[in-house]
Amino acid sequence: MSMIEKLGLAALHRLDPEHAHDLSIRALRTGLVPMPGGPVTSPRLRTTLAGIDMPNPVGLAAGYDKNGKVIGPLMKSGFGFIEIGAATPRPQPGNPKPRLFRLTGDRAIINRFGFNNEGMEAIVERLRARPAGIPVGLNLGANKDSADRADDYAKVLRLAADTADFVTVNVSSPNTEKLRDLQGSDALAALLRHVLQTRDTVRAGLPVLLKIAPDLSDAEIEQIAGVATDCGVDAIIATNTTLSRDGIADAQASQAGGLSGQPLFDRSTRVLARLYRQTGGRLPLIGVGGISSPEDLWQKIRAGASAVQIYSALIYQGMSLAPQLAQSLDLRLEAEGTTLAELTGSGVDDWG
Numbered sequence: 523m524s525m526i527e528k529l530g531l532a533a534l535h536r537l538d539p540e541h542a543h544d545l546s547i548r549a550l551r552t553g554l555v556p557m558p559g560g561p562v563t564s565p566r567l568r569t570t571l572a573g574i575d576m577p578n579p580v581g582l583a584a585g586y587d588k589n590g591k592v593i594g595p596l597m598k599s600g601f602g603f604i605e606i607g608a609a610t611p612r613p614q615p616g617n618p619k620p621r622l623f624r625l626t627g628d629r630a631i632i633n634r635f636g637f638n639n640e641g642m643e644a645i646v647e648r649l650r651a652r653p654a655g656i657p658v659g660l661n662l663g664a665n666k667d668s669a670d671r672a673d674d675y676a677k678v679l680r681l682a683a684d685t686a687d688f689v690t691v692n693v694s695s696p697n698t699e700k701l702r703d704l705q706g707s708d709a710l711a712a713l714l715r716h717v718l719q720t721r722d723t724v725r726a727g728l729p730v731l732l733k734i735a736p737d738l739s740d741a742e743i744e745q746i747a748g749v750a751t752d753c754g755v756d757a758i759i760a761t762n763t764t765l766s767r768d769g770i771a772d773a774q775a776s777q778a779g780g781l782s783g784q785p786l787f788d789r790s791t792r793v794l795a796r797l798y799r800q801t802g803g804r805l806p807l808i809g810v811g812g813i814s815s816p817e818d819l820w821q822k823i824r825a826g827a828s829a830v831q832i833y834s835a836l837i838y839q840g841m842s843l844a845p846q847l848a849q850s851l852d853l854r855l856e857a858e859g860t861t862l863a864e865l866t867g868s869g870v871d872d873w874g
């Protein structure tokens with residue numbers, strides 16, 4: 523981390539977390555954040571996941587650039603791919619503030635934003651206007667007061683289909699009441715069939731990813747893997763934030779919402795490994811949850827990830843973490859004489 527980044531982070535951490543987040547977006551927009559200028563890449567890092575060509579496998583997770591306001595700068599920040607959103611059909615304000623909390627000692631975040639966003643029209647317009655570069659996906663959400671949530675995902679997909687490089691069906695946010703019920707077998711199968719049929723009519727071949735929660739039993743993970751495979755989902759993102767507060771020391775642990783960051787690492791990696799075993803490595807998996815170091819990244823891939831995403835660690839370590847992670851992965855792959863494909867899932871048995 524450079525001195526400028528250190529000072530910038532220290533200043534942001536003195537502010538209310540949501541205000542700090544908004545300021546970081548503004549700083550990116552105005553070009554105040556030093557950027558590597560493009561993705562870190564090499565033949566070892568380059569990969570194709572579900573038909574998505576990535577210069578490196580380190581992506582930005584959904585929820586940082588919810589409204590697609592800084593797609594251009596983020597595309598130059600060293601990531602191999604980014605995901606914006608969640609976008610819902612209609613704009614909605616989300617939950618009352620405060621709704622974002624830094625649990626600094628735990629290196630964790632709690633959020634209960636509740637899909638605050640400017641709505642699909644504004645977001646997809648920005649997506650369409652982005653420069654050429656790395657793949658950009660859109661996280662699909664449902665309006666809180668929707669009469670047909672399954673159709674909300676299809677609506678956003680339909681609008682974004684001609685421009686998104688992939689879309690993610692996010693049924694795992696804990697901050698929209700009953701949303702996670704869509705992970706149940708029957709509801710999930712119906713939802714995925716509707717979304718995938720819509721995809722086939724508007725843009726066959728557009729990768730549709732499914733993002734799941736970390737708070738699932740082994741039986742539920744097995745069911746989801748089965749439904750996702752049967753329906754023909756292109757990849758699974760594991761995982762979203764957790765409702766668990768296991769091992770959290772911070773007094774803000776009692777805040778309602780989803781917890782992310784370092785304490786999520788083990789839980790989300792166990793779900794990832796379970797999914798990898800269930801799908802026999804045939805369905806590509808993106809590992810997300812608690813990655814904050816090169817070693818975490820390495821272990822996530824060993825547990826079954828073909829690519830990863832990060833978010834909370836950026837709040838504590840700054841945007842320079844993305845290129846650092848990608849570079850260190852490249853060096854270690856070279857040093858250990860292995861490839862990304864060989865590494866993926868090679869340590870699945872460490873996770874029970």
Ligand SMILES: Cc1cc2nc3c(=O)[nH]c(=O)nc-3n(C[C@H](O)[C@H](O)[C@H](O)COP(=O)(O)O)c2cc1C
Pocket residue numbers: 583584585586588607608622631633635637661692695733761762763782783784786810811812813831832833834835
């Ligand atoms: C403030 C905040 C907002 C988020 N919003 C979304 C969202 O809109 N859609 C989504 O799928 N995940 C969302 N997430 C979850 C992240 O994409 C990611 O799955 C989770 O934070 C775990 O990764 P991390 O430990 O690296 O942060 C959000 C996370 C945070 C911290």
